[in-house]
Amino acid sequence: DAVMTQSPLSLPVTLGQPASISCRSSQSLVYSDGNTYLSWFQQRPGQSPRRLIYKVSNRDSGVPDRFSGSGSGTDFTLKISRVEADDVGVYYCMQGAPWPTFGQGTKLEIK
């Protein structure tokens, strides 16, 4: 089973500044079909998780283009180009095959 490790676990960011979250897997996430099922989720305080990114770099509908995902193999990154107040919350990476496992979460707060 792939163990997902995120860093940092706490991320204070100044409004308008960029933010970056790393996610590393204990094994390659390239699936047998050639795709990489790595997703990113945002969980705002008191809300359900919301998926932002799927298959490494595909933004879900309605997700601002300030959010971008990249990476390959075992190393992945979620970047926010300019942090807004609405971005406060916990961000999780997740690998989806053969069964989903999540990272520990990264708490983004405004400095």
Place this chain on the structure above:
Amino acid sequence: QVQLQESGPGLLKPSETLSLTCTVSGASISAFYWGWVRQPPGRGLEWIGYIYYTGRTNYNPSLKSRVTMSLDTSKNQFSLKLNSVTAADTAVYYCARDGVPSIDDYYYGLDVWGQGTTVTVSS
């Protein structure tokens, strides 16, 4: 748009069986995979498993011995049962649309979530 709503008892005693139902609107449950995810208080997310309309299931190995999922196509609902609960099963339980690797460009895995329901296990 697709919406999901969890329902079920919020308080259980140790050794009892947790039973939750998720009602789906805006999509037929016969067209997708449907899953459950839980989140203990102040902690991260744990995938519990999914079910497909054919009855195909896939469960988290750590919970597999205690989990059963089912669905009711006539009511557009799917359900979770977790037996022999302990305090460690106290969590917010979310239902979500799930997915599996496929040739499609779009990947459905956990793309739509319910609002969650809190289950507390306490004597």
